[in-house]
Amino acid sequence: MEEPDKDHVDKILAQWRRERPELDVAAMGLLGRLGRLRAHIAREQETVFAKYELTSASFDVLATLRRSGSPFQLSPGELLAATMVTSGTMTNRIDQLEKAGLVKRLDNPEDRRGVIIALTPEGRQRIDAAVTAHVANQQRLVAGLESEERNALNALLRKFLATFE
Template identity: 40%
Template sequence: MEDESIFHGSYDASVNKDRVADIVSQWHRERPDLDPTPLLIIGRIQHLAEALDASLRPPFAAAGLGNGEFDMLAALRREGEPYMLTAGQLSERMLVTTGAVTKRVDRLIARGLVSRSVSEVDARGRVVGLTPAGLTLTDQLIEEHLANEAAILRNLTDSDRKALERLLAVLTRHVLS
């Protein structure tokens, strides 16, 4: 039998019962000296991240894009015309190393979705830009991607969404600061 006293605040087992809650209950039973309740948040975020990736990535895979390649196309598209950034700027916007950017650029050049050219500002520098095919594909995929995300969130009320947005922003600032 689950001891709900381990769940601080207004924990409602009938609403919040899932595998993570079961794990927390097991840890509480086996190690009552520890507070396993952080798993109710962190464990769920980790589990959710894996499930979201699995449900959001298939359209990119169907388009022949690996993980991260759509992120690069989207970063270029969000920049606006002329849809160009340096490798360093892409690295910053995608939160990856410049080495990871280079590998993705090479794969996307091979597919004809981006180009690499000499910077007009600095002849020693290079810029990466969307090709017309890259722009078309990105515009198609972002529509499908946002529709998938909206479908995932469809059962949340507007109030729930706003609360979740706020709480995730607070947690993100705290963790990444």
């Protein structure tokens, strides 16, 4: 039986310490936990998104458009910058969302060769419902931490993320 406050990563670290005691595996523990948390959280989020016939990818595009404010339109380049995916991936996401009637392509009035991606009324309704459920799910997922712990973890993660961004 596992000790209280021990997790799967502790078992892995103990095995490495036994087999390679000269290695400092502290960073492995931190990054391993972040990776495992990311996988658990992603599964929980996908479950919520599926209730709205969305995936994390489609949610990301719709949410980016929604939070951009009225008229809920962005160029494909602006969507790319906000979502950090390749142009081919974004084109595929937009194609799928357009087929589902959640976004539409409009002529870009500032660039006759370009388009603007806009939320449709159905897309706005879907993302508004999904983001409400998503926020409630996120609150549920962090409920095991006290408010002070969430604040401290958030501050540390912000600092760590800043080293990459």
